[in-house]
Amino acid sequence: MQNNLMKWLYKAIICTVLGIALFGTTYASAATDTKKPSITLTPATTKPTKGSVKVALQVSDASKLKKVKYRSGNRNASYFSKDGKVINLNSDNKATVSITRNDTYTFYAEDIHGNKTTKELVVSNIDKTAPVINYSLSTTEPVKSGISIYVTPSDKESGIKEVLYMAGKKTLSDFNTQTDAVKTVSMDEKGTAAIDVSANGEYSVAVTDKAGNQALEVIKITNIDKTAPSLDLTYSVMNQKATVTCNASDKSGIKRVLYVKGDMSNVNNPDWNTKGINITDSKEFKVDSAGVYTVLVQDKADNKIAKTINIKLEFKAVWISYLEFAEYGKGGFTKESFEAVIDTMFDNVVDMKMNAVVVQVRPFGDAMYKSNYFPWSKYISGTQGVDPGFDPLKYMVKAAHDRGLEFHAWLNPYRVTTASTDYKALSKDNPARVWYEDKDKSNDRNVLAFGGNLYYNPASSEVRQLIYNGVKEIVRNYDVDGIHFDDYFYPVLGTGHEKKFDNVEYEEYVVRCGKYNKKPLSIADWRRQNVNDLVKNVYKSVKDIDPTVEFGISPGGFINSLFADSGYYTDIATWLSKDGYIDYICPQIYWTFSNSSYPYDKTLDKWLSYRTSSSVKMYVGIANYKAGSSLEPDWKNDKDVLRKQVEYGRGTGLVDGYMFFRYDFFFNKVAKPGNDRLIEIL
Known part of the structure; x- marks a missing residue:
């Protein structure tokens, strides 16, 4: 009995010692794991991109991880107790997260001992918005030289990378395929690109931002006019006074019309400014003396033409x-x-x-x-x-x-004819003879004889x-x-004129009037x-x-x-x-x-x-x-x-x-x- 008691106590002491050895170590370990997991975030790129940003996630912890999550915005750890998007790590405690828009993103990690940590990542290099193209012209008034197109593009997300242009109405794909025709325009310190053009037409401007987004603007130029106005001069005489009419036209519009007496065909003669008589509003003038007059027409682009007209009053x-x-x-x-x-x-x-x-x-x-x-x-x-x-x-x-x-x-x-009604005296190709000799009876009265003469029938x-x-x-x-x-x-x-000459045609006319209830004219x-x-x-x-x-x-x-x-x-x-x-x-x-x-x-x-x-x-x-x-x-x-x-x-x-x-x-x-x-x- 005593021996059995002693054996039990011995076993109990051994178990206690072993328990203390085993469970004491575990307890001590649990009591000392208070370190939060470590989160490392590495974006694939920090340069502007129009795609998503892949973020490499690495979580480290002394013990086993319980959960890893993330969510956009500034979040505290308590938010992730119920919310947040779960990230599945691989065996190396790594994962890749695709970020599709700019924001602050909070990442969260918790181990099995309840240690929690968060880390924020600011993503600002995603740009999916095309640039905005603003432009102006050096002038919208008619000009006979070239003009400049001032392109001022903007892109608040990533900034402007380049400005290109091509003549004609183009698409963005044209800028990628028709490389020989593409011209690059540099921007000044104010962010403006100047494109000089010398002809009317359409010009296509493509702007690319640093993320690769593109915008296209087709700009139509219509105010370049290098052509002199057209001018036709005519005159009519009444009561020994001539009215000269100036028919002038120009696509950019007429600026002024002047005239002088005499030949002054040189459009750049300074005398036009002192001696020219302005008729811009009326575009006509009256003169009471014969001779040569010169008219100058200047369009709104300052192209000029001068023509002379010799007026004969009688x-x-x-x-x-x-x-x-x-x-x-x-x-x-x-x-x-x-x-x-x-x-x-x-x-x-x-x-x-x-x-x-x-x-x-x-x-x-x-x-x-x-x-x-x-x-x-x-x-x-x-x-x-x-x-x-x-x-x-x-x-x-x-x-x-x-x-x-x-x-x-x-x-x-x-x-x-006069003094003859002989058709055979006419040439064979004379229409009077042709009508007379052909087999068509309907044209026999196209020529009439009267008083010994032949006449074409006025009827x-x-x-x-x-x-x-x-x-x-x-x-x-x-x-x-x-x-x-x-x-x-x-x-x-x-x-008796009523019964002569073309009276036959008149009678036919009277019949036609009757059919339509119209009163006929007298013959x-x-x-x-x-x-x-x-x-x-x-x-x-x-x-x-x-x-x-x-x-x-x-x-x-x-x-x-x-x-x-x-x-x-x-x-x-x-x-x-x-x-x-x-x-x-x-x-x-x-x-x-x-x-x-x-x-x-x-x-x-x-x-x-x-x-x-x-x-x-x-x-x-x-x-x-x-x-x-x-x-x-x-x-x-x-x-x-x-x-x-x-x-x-x-x-x-x-x-x-x-x-x-x-x-x-x-x-x-x-x-x-x-x-x-x-x-x-x-």
Whole structure:
């Protein structure tokens, strides 16, 4: 019993000693582990980046770690008892954490003994925001030199790395692929990059920040203007005063328009600033003396242009008819003989102080030029339809302009023949003969016979189109200054005119009006309308091609007869009161002051009273061929009649010029004394 007790005590003592040895060590160890874990944070980069920042995490502790967490913001250890994002460490107590935005991040570690620690990491190098591009121009006003584009980019996150630009509208990918075209621009100390450009267009600017973010701005430049303004000068004369119109345009705008009398074509002449008369607002000016004037236009970019215009206050022209050509070119002209005749005539016209010639280039539905519509005139080649081998009109226009003369192409719109109705006498390519001989019955009345003559039918739309086409080819192909119609419109039909000439077409017109319940015009007014349609559309045809070419008509001067219902049907009242029909009218007032029916002065006054349109010029046709003749006593007895007629017209202050019929009679033995007296005042 005693032995057993002693054995138990011995065992107990041994166990106690062993327990003290074992558990005392553990207790001592637990009691001494109060050291907090150690956290080491190493960002993969501290340079700006537009991606995430990988942070290498290393946690060290003497004992086993219980948990590791992190969270953005400034956090204390107690926050992580319930919150925070868990970080799983590897066997070496390491981990990698990806940070995707700038902030302060708190990392937390706790060991199994409850030791806790936190460590903060500030991440500020993440930049996912593209730079902001601001720009300005050195000037937004028009300039004729280059300008500078001032680019001031900003990027508050990482700062600007570089500024690039390319001409044209580009994308960011273009800056990465079209490397040869990419230009780098350096920034000054204020952070501004200057791009110098010398032409209008689009310019693309790419800005890259230090994190690699890019921004693109396409800048459009429109204020560079290196082109001088365009300038066209025209003038019209009314009451012996010229109104000069300056048609100027420029993409940057007009800064000023000046004019001076005389030739001052040097745009940099300082006299422009002291002598130039400013007409910027009106762009027109009036003068009452003839001569050369110069107009300067300066645009808002300071480009300049100067042009001169020679103003003639009085139009002085000579009619040169087919009769002159018939006389000088019997049997037809050669190129050399024709040019010699023209040179002589035009030199004489200049010597007579004239400034224009009105030449009959289509007297009988034929042409003194190569036409797509009318046959060659016999007054050039000797036979209608035969090509003379040269271009008479081309030479005449050049010869006139070389001498400072205007050239007006004189046409007879309706006349086909006189004193003959024989179609076979016409060339085979003459449209009058073609219409007559073809099998198409619908065009048989395009040409009408009356009084032993052949006329194109004014009521035919096909005829009117032929005349339009003939006018247009002249204006388009030749540098003529005017298209001139004379007094051959409808013939004088006389008594019973209602049943004559184009009465068939009128009756068809009346039927059409009935179908549409329209009241028809009288046959006289209908005929006037046919002529008005022709005149208005010829005017439009001319202006559509070249607005500077004038269109005028020279009707007979017997104004009372023109209003009759039995012939002519020239509606002068409309032409003289409305725009869009003619640029000038030239009544043939071929009588002396003492004529009982049409005294020159009274007749001219009446014509002037009808001119109410401010755009229509009034010329007077003068019969210099009657000088010295026995047609009236004054022609025979007073060699100053022609002179007095011009002086009377000048005295009215309303006549813009004169035309003299015709060239030959300036040299005719009988007419020459009176013509010489006339020339003295020209």
